[in-house]
Amino acid sequence: MTESTRAELLAEPGEGGRERLAAFFAARGEPAYRARQVEEWVWERGARSFDEMTNLPAGLREALEAVFSLTPIEPDYTARSRDGTVKHLWRLDDGERVESVLIPTRDRLTLCLSSQAGCALACRFCATGDFGFRRQLRAAEIVAQYRDSLRVAREEMGRPASSPISNVVYMGMGEPLANLDGVIGSLASLHGGFGLGARRITVSTVGLIPGILELARRPEPFELAVSLHAPSHELRLRLMPIEKRYPLPELFDALRTYQSYKNRRISFEYTLIRGVNDDPALAEPLAKLARGLICFVNLIPFNPIPSRPEWGPSSTEGIARFSEALAARGVGNAVRRPRGRDIDAACGQLRLARES
Numbered sequence: 001m002t003e004s005t006r007a008e009l010l011a012e013p014g015e016g017g018r019e020r021l022a023a024f025f026a027a028r029g030e031p032a033y034r035a036r037q038v039e040e041w042v043w044e045r046g047a048r049s050f051d052e053m054t055n056l057p058a059g060l061r062e063a064l065e066a067v068f069s070l071t072p073i074e075p076d077y078t079a080r081s082r083d084g085t086v087k088h089l090w091r092l093d094d095g096e097r098v099e100s101v102l103i104p105t106r107d108r109l110t111l112c113l114s115s116q117a118g119c120a121l122a123c124r125f126c127a128t129g130d131f132g133f134r135r136q137l138r139a140a141e142i143v144a145q146y147r148d149s150l151r152v153a154r155e156e157m158g159r160p161a162s163s164p165i166s167n168v169v170y171m172g173m174g175e176p177l178a179n180l181d182g183v184i185g186s187l188a189s190l191h192g193g194f195g196l197g198a199r200r201i202t203v204s205t206v207g208l209i210p211g212i213l214e215l216a217r218r219p220e221p222f223e224l225a226v227s228l229h230a231p232s233h234e235l236r237l238r239l240m241p242i243e244k245r246y247p248l249p250e251l252f253d254a255l256r257t258y259q260s261y262k263n264r265r266i267s268f269e270y271t272l273i274r275g276v277n278d279d280p281a282l283a284e285p286l287a288k289l290a291r292g293l294i295c296f297v298n299l300i301p302f303n304p305i306p307s308r309p310e311w312g313p314s315s316t317e318g319i320a321r322f323s324e325a326l327a328a329r330g331v332g333n334a335v336r337r338p339r340g341r342d343i344d345a346a347c348g349q350l351r352l353a354r355e356s
Ligand code: SAH
Pocket: 123, 125, 126, 127, 170, 171, 172, 173, 174, 175, 176, 204, 205, 206, 225, 226, 227, 269, 270, 271, 300, 301, 302, 303, 304, 305, 346, 347
């Protein structure tokens, strides 16, 4: 049976899922606690198959299997960096492949997950953009990356069993706010199903205004990150075609609206490409844009990609100069160390490397 005809339990946290399971068991004359048992397997133990649910009779497990799906995804390839970063390339039911990355720091373990197979936005510095768009991920496929990473975090990375993954960022392949159904559904599962705190989940976007406003209206305090990369229309247009559709002034109006709803700090991502967008003089227009917003800028050295051989990361001194120029204008910022360089951990790079 195909996924489209079975209900994916990973996409149904809370009441909806419970009611559907309750109806399933009631129709078979089973006691009500069976639904609770299944839920425990899904959300607390991260079961990948109904066979694992050993406190349910085998016949019931088969019956569940016919009606429901646990959205199995298969690790096609796993790469482990010397710095502890672990990257997975997952194969989905139709053969599409997406990446997720586990990034350990001293007191955190962050999972970076994918929201689409490929991406339509064609940012010039991004390896995923080179694939073009393949398809949306269903909510359950986004959540399955988390479920299967939990196991790796617990069993291979020695993380506490109670909360192996401390943070989730939607910074893998794809543009989350171009897949609102899938992403909103997955947020509901991570938060309401697996119990991950909304403040520990960051949605990163190129700046799709309708999606930003949709997030603003949600009650949960999910974090928002915006890929900025340039403070002027001309320069941003060179790097990110989306600037044509949602230019900076409109984007920042939307961010002000977002902040009037949420009153939460917004992060900006700024990838520093040598000689392209790292002139410290750009700190001035950037500070002007940010005026009136509570925000923070993450500076990321550009990770070279094969399709842009002419571009390289800014030098250490160049990055420091840019960072200081921002700080001098009152813009809080930090330089993010690249992680997992030896395993092609940057967005889209592993799939690219495995296909070329
Ligand atoms: N589409 C979303 C999330 C995916 S990319 C977004 O654009 O925000 C996550 C971050 O990695 C983005 O800020 C993106 O601009 C950045 N990025 C992509 N390719 C990169 C590269 N080669 N080097 C450094 N950062 C890159």
